[in-house]
Amino acid sequence: MGTPTSMADPSDPKEETEGVLSELLTEFMVDMKCDSCVSAVKNKLQTVDGVRIVDADMTNQLVRVLGSASLRTLTDALxxxxxxxxxxxxxNPEDFLVSAAVAEFKGPVVHGVVRFAQVNxxxxxxxxxxxxxxPGIHRWSINEYGDLTEGAASTGRMFNPSNGGISGEAVGDLGTLNVSREGEAFFSGTKKMLRVVDLIGRSVVxxxxxxxxxxxxxxAVIARSAGVGENYKKICTCDGTVIWESRNNDFSSS
Structure with missing residues (x-):
């Protein structure tokens, strides 16, 4: 699959998706206090297209979902x-050096989050x-540097390692985003030859x-994110808040 691009109507706020997503394991901490809570969560997630396996652990308030459903779809269901x-x-449960990364756009005008996960x-x-x-169509890409001293202007060229590129296409070319009249855009897709470990410290523009x-x-700068089995803490060490009080950076549509 090549550059993640969609030809959807820019006025349509629904999620852009390029084909069927590859399966990944996704972990959530979910506030479950009884067996009926566990059943409700499992039953709901099992109705989601693309979900193959749901495992819920009430003791640790942990829900693991294996499947091809997007994060936004899963968080909406929860x-x-x-x-x-x-x-x-x-x-991916396999042992990658770095399996997940994230870039957070913190405003003051544009807010958002981009997540990368290694499939293979x-x-x-x-x-x-x-x-x-x-509103409209915007190009976006992974650029060489995470230097934001001059905003996007100091992030360098589009990332394209010597062994990358498919049919002349740069590895860092993410195609286009279709932004709705409300200024929102959602994207789910895959990219060949993109290795998460090579993205840390670069930027999304x-x-x-x-x-x-x-x-x-x-x-926004790309930073390492927790892979599966790496983040079971219920207290945020940076400020001492419990996980339910922390800022929500998932893909809910709210």
Missing amino acids: DQTGRKARLIGQG MELARIEASFSGLS VYESEDKSSSGVAA
């Missing part, structure tokens, strides 16, 4: 159960959620136009 939930890890050595899954962009002729309007 929200419908009325249970508090937080994404805590995603990736030749394929990565990309999921993104944005708000605050101007969103451009004003479809062809990158204009300057970048927003940029």
Whole structure:
């Protein structure tokens, strides 16, 4: 599969998806206090298209989902159960050096999060959620540097290692985002030859136009994120808050 691109109507706020997503294991911390809570969560998730296996552990308040459903779809389903939930890890159970990464756009105008997860050595899954962009079609890419001293202008060229590129296509070319009238964009797709371990410290940049002729309007540094089995803490060590009080950076549509 090549560059993640969709030809959807920019006024349509629904998620852009390029084909069927590859299976990944996704872990959530879910506020479950009784057996009926566990049953409600499992039953709901098992109705989601693309979900193959759901495992819930009430003692540790841990839910593990194996399947091809997008993060946004899974978090929407959990929200419908009325249970508090937080994404805590995603990736392939195989032993990759780095299996997941994240880039957070923190405003003041554009907010969003882009997540990368390694499916196998030749394929990565990309999921993104944005708000605050101007309606229409925007180019976006992974750029060489995580230097944001001059915003997108100091992030360098599009990332394209010597062994990358498919049919002349740069590995860092993420195609286009279709932004709704409300300024929102959601994306789920895959990218060949993209290795998460090579992305840490680089940046994701969103451009004003479809062809990158204009300057970048927003940029964020790519940092390592928790893979599966790496983040079972219920207390945030940075500020001492419990997980339910922490800022929610998952893919809920709210």
